[in-house]
Amino acid sequence: MLVLQNFIGGEFLDAKVANFIDSYNPSTGKVYAKIPDSTEDDINFAVEAAHKAFSKWSKTHRSVRANIMYRIADILESRQKEFAEAEVRDQGKTITFATNIDINRSIYNFRYFAGYLLHMEEKASVLDGRAFNYVKRTPSGVAGLISPWNLPLYLLTWKIAPCIAAGCTCVCKPSEFTSVTAFMLCSVFKEAGLPDGVVNMVFGNGPSAGQALVAHPRVRLISFTGGTVSGLKVNTTASMHLKKISLELGGKNANIIFEDCDFEKAVTTSIKSSFSNQGEICLCGSRIFVQSSIYQKFLDAFVPKARDMIVGDPTDPQTEVGALVSKSHMEKVLGYIELAKQEGGVIECGGGRKQLEGELCDGYFVEPTVITNVKPSCRVAQEEIFGPVVTVHPFETEEEVINLANDSPFGLSCSVWSQNGSRMRRVAEAIDVGTVWVNCWLWRDLSMPFGGTKRSGIGREGGEYSMEFYTEQKTICLAD
Ligand code: NAD
Numbered sequence: 001m002l003v004l005q006n007f008i009g010g011e012f013l014d015a016k017v018a019n020f021i022d023s024y025n026p027s028t029g030k031v032y033a034k035i036p037d038s039t040e041d042d043i044n045f046a047v048e049a050a051h052k053a054f055s056k057w058s059k060t061h062r063s064v065r066a067n068i069m070y071r072i073a074d075i076l077e078s079r080q081k082e083f084a085e086a087e088v089r090d091q092g093k094t095i096t097f098a099t100n101i102d103i104n105r106s107i108y109n110f111r112y113f114a115g116y117l118l119h120m121e122e123k124a125s126v127l128d129g130r131a132f133n134y135v136k137r138t139p140s141g142v143a144g145l146i147s148p149w150n151l152p153l154y155l156l157t158w159k160i161a162p163c164i165a166a167g168c169t170c171v172c173k174p175s176e177f178t179s180v181t182a183f184m185l186c187s188v189f190k191e192a193g194l195p196d197g198v199v200n201m202v203f204g205n206g207p208s209a210g211q212a213l214v215a216h217p218r219v220r221l222i223s224f225t226g227g228t229v230s231g232l233k234v235n236t237t238a239s240m241h242l243k244k245i246s247l248e249l250g251g252k253n254a255n256i257i258f259e260d261c262d263f264e265k266a267v268t269t270s271i272k273s274s275f276s277n278q279g280e281i282c283l284c285g286s287r288i289f290v291q292s293s294i295y296q297k298f299l300d301a302f303v304p305k306a307r308d309m310i311v312g313d314p315t316d317p318q319t320e321v322g323a324l325v326s327k328s329h330m331e332k333v334l335g336y337i338e339l340a341k342q343e344g345g346v347i348e349c350g351g352g353r354k355q356l357e358g359e360l361c362d363g364y365f366v367e368p369t370v371i372t373n374v375k376p377s378c379r380v381a382q383e384e385i386f387g388p389v390v391t392v393h394p395f396e397t398e399e400e401v402i403n404l405a406n407d408s409p410f411g412l413s414c415s416v417w418s419q420n421g422s423r424m425r426r427v428a429e430a431i432d433v434g435t436v437w438v439n440c441w442l443w444r445d446l447s448m449p450f451g452g453t454k455r456s457g458i459g460r461e462g463g464e465y466s467m468e469f470y471t472e473q474k475t476i477c478l479a480d
Helices: 040-057 062-080 080-091 095-118 152-165 180-192 206-215 226-241 262-281 292-307 327-342 398-406 420-431 463-472
Strands: 004-010 011-013 022-023 030-036 123-129 131-139 143-146 170-172 199-201 219-225 244-248 255-257 285-290 344-347 371-373 387-393 413-417 435-438 470-479
Touching: 004 180, 011 022, 011 152, 022 080, 022 398, 040 170, 040 199, 040 206, 062 080, 062 131, 062 152, 062 255, 080 095, 080 123, 080 152, 080 180, 095 152, 095 463, 131 285, 143 152, 143 206, 152 170, 152 219, 152 463, 170 206, 180 292, 199 226, 206 219, 219 226, 219 463, 226 244, 226 398, 244 327, 255 262, 255 435, 262 292, 262 387, 285 292, 292 371, 292 387, 327 371, 327 387, 387 398, 387 470, 398 420, 413 420, 420 435, 463 470
Parallel strands: 143 170, 143 219, 170 199, 219 244, 255 285, 255 413, 285 387, 371 387, 413 435
Antiparallel strands: 004 011, 004 199, 022 030, 123 131, 131 470, 344 371
């Protein structure tokens, strides 16, 4: 049995109270790791370590910080297979997705922000030829970084990389469901020569360890990715201390397919945007709107592809859909499928748990499910299901579909499929979300702002936006 320890001040330590959380392998339904159920005392200890490390790290030359980050990326890359296999065991995702997306993008997060750091410039200006103004940028302090279970290492490193590039130190609280790769990452930090206390990892539950981190007065900023309900609690606590906050929350993203699209590409990519990572990506397009003239043609092409997807052993490179992260999450997803039936929905394919054989017989597998005949206003088309379940709805006009897409409490992302240039621009600009993909999905340029509107979050991260978040800027005006 794998037993995790916290990583504080460069040392692997047991939590102060020896309680543990069971961590399941979602493919087998068996406990395979024990996660420290850390308390406020552990958080306090870690924040002290981060605070102590801050005074030196914040003044460390940026080329030194960048070199360490490049080393972290290189070591991670040399252990890519080991990390991908661990992510599969811990999360249930397929080995192909873990390798190509999770670990690949984790490596890139460190490389990108190391490079960004080396090329940062500050603003300066001369006022009326009499006064010279310049910006002095300083790291904000100790950051609390809280991450979810769907893309465990990828989303954690999306926070750690800009944080330490900016000269901040941090205490991380990964998801209690998927803590193993975060634990493994600590050994990479040690090997890369990251000074003790710059990154601290405390494992445990959200309402205890997570809340203690958010409430700690020495933690100046919180970057949180997770569900909207938890995000609201984090926001309430953080705002009482006037902390800087970045919230990347849930989504219920529209995928809009016009009759003039590249049909093959729209269908193939919609399969990915619906079912990649078992639909457990905040950016999945779970509400598919198809123009009426091609609605039936779309279903005729899309449904068989969804039905034929290989659901199974996530360690097999042929597998396309792995296991959902936990039993409770699987039950929630299946509950939404039942609700769809009650709401008059037609299950075009899937609709249930996928029962596998042998070692995988207790795994949390759900068939890719396509639902039609439900109103866009019903619960299954409005609430975040976060599983391999999509609803498909016909629409007539551009104006109608813009209204339908915007009729959501969330505002994270949207995809648009059309070959008409002015329509692409019109629709993309009219949808109230943080990211719109036109004729593609999940392409990311890390220099672009990433975040959501409405109940999908507050703030933007990426490139200069992350640097804004992790630093304070002071304007200095020098006159003679
Ligand atoms: P969650 O909110 O249950 O947990 C996320 C993290 O927050 C975990 O580490 C958890 O322990 C911690 N946490 C929970 N309650 C807390 C509290 N009161 N105080 C402090 N920390 C707390 O979310 P989840 O189920 O792990 O992840 C799925 C959700 O994350 C989905 O809603 C998904 O859309 C969202 N998500 C959003 C993005 C994005 O970029 N917008 C990316 C990935 C996932």
